[in-house]
Amino acid sequence: GAGVSQSPSNKVTEKGKDVELRCDPISGHTALYWYRQRLGQGLEFLIYFQGNSAPDKSGLPSDRFSAERTGESVSTLTIQRTQQEDSAVYLCASIPDRGNEKLFFGSGTQLSVL
Amino acid sequence: AQTVTQSQPEMSVQEAETVTLSCTYDTSENNYYLFWYKQPPSRQMILVIRQEAYKQQNATENRFSVNFQKAAKSFSLKISDSQLGDTAMYFCALWGTNAGKSTFGDGTTLTVKP
Numbered sequence: 001g002a003g004v005s006q007s008p009s010n011k012v013t014e015k016g017k018d019v020e021l022r023c024d025p026i027s028g029h030t031a032l033y034w035y036r037q038r039l040g041q042g043l044e045f046l047i048y049f050q051g052n053s054a055p056d057k058s059g060l061p062s063d064r065f066s067a068e069r070t071g072e073s074v075s076t077l078t079i080q081r082t083q084q085e086d087s088a089v090y091l092c093a094s095i096p097d098r099g100n101e102k103l104f105f106g107s108g109t110q111l112s113v114l
Numbered sequence: 115a116q117t118v119t120q121s122q123p124e125m126s127v128q129e130a131e132t133v134t135l136s137c138t139y140d141t142s143e144n145n146y147y148l149f150w151y152k153q154p155p156s157r158q159m160i161l162v163i164r165q166e167a168y169k170q171q172n173a174t175e176n177r178f179s180v181n182f183q184k185a186a187k188s189f190s191l192k193i194s195d196s197q198l199g200d201t202a203m204y205f206c207a208l209w210g211t212n213a214g215k216s217t218f219g220d221g222t223t224l225t226v227k228p
Binding site: 031033035040041042043044045048050056089091093101102103105107108110 | 118120147149156157158159161164205207209211214215216217218219220221223
């Protein structure tokens with residue numbers, strides 16, 4: 001596609017429920033990143049995928065968070081047993097390859113946990 | 115480890131005037147890139163300007179320019195002839211080539227007043 005696409009745009013869920021967020025990167029981009037942005041704050045790195053290499057999961061805040069990516073296509077970020085502190089905007093970004101450092105961002109998913 | 119610090123949570127400027135946003139960083143890498151991103155209320159992150167650490171010359175993009183002081187690990191953004199459309203949150207970011215990911219500051223909310 002023309003840009004990075006994220007869905008849903010907004011998600012409201014109840015505490016304790018699982019949620020799945022989707023990111024569709026720009027076609028041909030080998031690397032994909034997930035960031036979390038709490039209200040009024042900066043971007044917090046969660047995880048990144050580079051081709052067929054093992055993902056860098058060093059930013060995942062707890063074992064309730066996981067992400068998958070099939071090849072160089074869609075990625076899903078799953079949050080299990082959501083808590084109110086998980087409320088944030090989840091941004092996805094992709095780059096053509098690891099040597100190209102300019103991030104192309106999606107518009108994010110606003111997650112609200114009630 | 116990479117750190118990025120933006121010490122100005124909020125700033126304002128009159129339309130047509132000049133404003134400077136501050137950013138300091140720390141990294142152990144020799145090869146890195148620095149960025150300023152703009153995030154309007156739409157949440158879409160937009161790349162404003164990019165600086166390669168090995169280049170001494172400060173980057174410029176139309177009304178946007180940077181003051182890159184490598185020894186001081188400082189990377190400020192100057193916006194000249196401010197426009198109402200410049201109102202947004204601005205993030206400073208550092209990309210470490212070995213790290214393979216960007217670290218972001220907490221952002222500066224800029225308001226341009228008519």
